[in-house]
Amino acid sequence: MKTIYVGNLPFAFKDNDLAELFETVGQVQSAKIITDRDTGRSKGFGFVEMEDSESINAIEQLNGHEISGRPIRVNESLPKESRPPRRFGGGNGGRRSY
Numbered sequence: 001m002k003t004i005y006v007g008n009l010p011f012a013f014k015d016n017d018l019a020e021l022f023e024t025v026g027q028v029q030s031a032k033i034i035t036d037r038d039t040g041r042s043k044g045f046g047f048v049e050m051e052d053s054e055s056i057n058a059i060e061q062l063n064g065h066e067i068s069g070r071p072i073r074v075n076e077s078l079p080k081e082s083r084p085p086r087r088f089g090g091g092n093g094g095r096r097s098y
Contacts, residue, residue: 001029002055003077007045009033010068018046025061026054047077 006018019031033046050058055076063074 001049002052004048004050004055004058005045005073005075005077006048006062007073008070009042009044009046009072010070011042011044013042013046013067015046018048021062021065021067022048022050022058025058026050 004022009018013033015031015033018033019028022028022031027050029049029051031046031048034043035041036043048058059074059076062072064071065074066072
């Protein structure tokens with residue numbers, strides 16, 4: 001199973017739209033548009049899971065494909081980098097020091 005990154009998507013695109021697009025080139029295991037957690041709006045990118053052999057074909061066929069006048073970017077997803085925990089307030093509870 002391989003995860004494919006799909007970028008530059010129209011903001012109106014939904015999970016099922018993404019799945020339908022990729023089903024034209026192979027069997028889709030899952031398709032997910034990433035949304036902003038506060039507003040629920042699309043961030044313009046998503047991920048598709050497909051079998052390894054089908055994912056290579058999907059990347060070759062769909063990279064640069066235009067949707068609503070926008071060329072989408074399709075490539076193999078890279079693992080998410082681990083980041084240090086976020087710190088808020090500068091360590092003094094958000095209070096100013098005078």
